[in-house]
Amino acid sequence: MPKLNVNGVIREFEAEEDTPLLWVLREQLQLTGTKYGCGIAQCGACTVHVDGQPMRSCVMPVSAFTEDQKIVTIEGLSPDGSHPVQKAWLALDVPQCGYCQTGMIMAAAALLQQNPKPSDADIDAEITNICRCGTYNRVRAAIHEAAGNGAANGSGRRT
């Protein structure tokens, strides 16, 4: 049986080779925090980390991965929601419906991993996820907050 290393655990699964990683995560491994939004790498709802890189799992066939690659989903970002990005998101009450937010958080965490002090321009370039509820200004503020960039741009307030 094929295997994946997901959130630090080797998991076996059964799926056709061309099944996107997204659907293996959601349907075989019951990790439904990674969302389906478009299936064509447009929206970012399905963002996971593969060896620390953000990837849109909806267009990656599962056969492209080996168990040597470390896949991290939102469920594995922190054991208890304590990742700095999650904490900033909570502090600024970022989510509305929340559906895009797990992908947004994974994209933001990857950005901060590579660029601990992103500028607004960096955020513009790297955070390309779609949020239909329109949380963008709070997302920006929360990324600055997580980066310790001081008085954040955009809105969102501590309450």
Added chain:
Amino acid sequence: MNALAASVSRTAISRRGFIITSSAAFGGLSLGFHIPFGQAAAQSGGMPEINAWVVVKPDDTVVIRIARSEMGQGTLTGLAQLVAEELDCDWSKVTTEYPTPGQNLARNRAWGNFSTGGSRGIRESHDYVRKGGGAARIMLVQAAAQQWNVPASECRAEKSVITHVPSGRKVTYGQVAEAAAKIAPPTDVPLKDPKDWTIAGKPLKRLDTADKLTGKQVYGIDLQLPGMLNAAIRDCPVFGGKVKSFNAASIASRPGVKKVVQVGDSAVAVIADTWWRAKSALDALEIEWDEGPNANVSSASIAEMLKEGLDAREAAVGNRQGDVEMALKSAARTITATYSYPYQNHATMEPMNATAKWTPERCEVWTPTQNGEAALAAAAEAAGLPATQCEVYKIHLGGGFGRRGAVHDWVRQAVLIAKEMPGTPVKLIWSREEDMLHGRYHPVTQCKLTAALDDKGELTGLHMRISGQSILAGIFPQNIRNGLDPVVFQGLNAGGAEAAIGYTIPNLLIDHAMRNPPVPPGFWRGVNLNHNTIYLECFLDEVAHATGKDPLELRRKLMANHPKHLAVLNAVAEKVGWDKPAPQGIYRGLAQCMGFGSYVAACAEVSVAPDGKLKIHRIVAATDPGHAVNPQQIEAQVEGSFVYGLTAALYGECTVANGRIEQENFDTYPMMRIDEMPKVETVIVPSGGFWGGVGEPTIAVAAPAVLNAIFAATGKRIRDLPLKKHDLRQA
């Protein structure tokens, strides 16, 4: 072409469904026959229900029941704040739960209306939910007083603790809840003056954030039930078309496939162990369609149909003052312009989905819905069972925006599919493509505006002719009276508490020539206010320019009799600094309107580069919702409204070719992203005395404020959206 029939037949709903859901179209009229703070149900061990709204557990946890659906707009938190305020409970111990539509049915609608649309969550239920909280407090205090054998008037409640003031004795809500539940509910429940609020009116954190940060939050699409199967569906892409044939055997042996079924007369579904396998098999299935009467409909044919209405003799009158015909005849000068607005898809991030389990005796549905009662009606009808033998469990929504409220086409499909597998739960998920092709689209309209000016350039008359689609005709045709769809005139009404025009124009005629193309319309966040505000606010800007007037001054003059509209406009003008010039290279545009019971205005600051690239730098937006229940969530709604409204203005357009929608995913239906998001400065100016909605009205001012700013920057007047079709380079 019988366009109306085509679009209506898709949405045929039961009589019961109509009664329940028709309120979506007429905010505020539908409270009807609920019991304000319904009797407690039979008590279940150790979990005393004080009344329909409030359960207090022995550990002092307060469970507040929320009838409206949370879809991101914050209504769950806001409604809980209102109940908790009157309950005087400890906010840190508040949790929430949804009663089910079946329970509402069984308890004579104890929770009233479940419909969550039209920005009505709070404004339509604030009175009875607060009374629910207040009644529970009175009963808890009474129970404590009885226990102490003292008059209730000597007792005071604060943060879930009741104190007997003279003796200082204390007891918590949890300790007296069981006794309180047995006390007869009070008949008179006085409510607090909002100025004394300590929980409501405060910028409290949402109650539903934590699980959204860890992947724990379960959306409809995530639901897992034991033994569950999954289904993918394809409905005829041509509106009004049918299934002619398909070869089920050709995919029957694909991995995981359990069954291939026709759903109604227009769709085919594959049921498999996983959704991906169901979808893959469906993609491999060839389906022959009978494309029906609409196969030749296109955006061009629809535009022609609407254009004819612009000058048609017959039109339903929505607002008439004075005599426009005379005013136009005697005008020193007239100005005319024609605008249009395209189809939009709601594009909730979570596509439509529902899980259904059917047996000959019972049908259960789990689904994200904006209206659990309408979902129940749709499920019962598809199940062929009385509603009392059905139940709907509301699962968290990944966005709603109006798509998940009035029409439950996906619930009907899910139940029909589940009937093919009696006893087995089946989860139906629409692909994004299915979601794009089978929306309930923002209606299309065109609008011809003609202004009469006197020799001093004063506006003496205005004729505003709207031609186009009626949402009611497509969803609740029973509500059309003598050819008039009253919702069409949203924001243009002569008065009233819902959506009144903010200008006094001595001779005014606003009328509607209904033209219904066979593309099913829906209530799309902001509804008819979206295009009406573009038409009126951009055209007034044209009048200001043509007469050499300042757009703010022109409006102020016409708004003298509309102090609430004017106050929000003035708040915007002051905050943006209208009386001072904008920074070099930046241009401003204004818009204001009233809708969903609230007054809103905005000023956009934009620049347009020589290569035509538009940048929206800053938006200042003011809102007067009467009472502001949670200011930080109002800010979130205002910001979100600009994303929704500006996405539509910049990119949003569903075009029609060969009777079907051409945009199937976000590659051809682009969305605004973070890099285009302007700074938004929200000014909340609650003037009290009324309750307005906040989830929608601001969307309507987003586009016209930006379009007016673009004109200021370039001299280009954009009259048809989206902006992506236009070249903003300076000639």
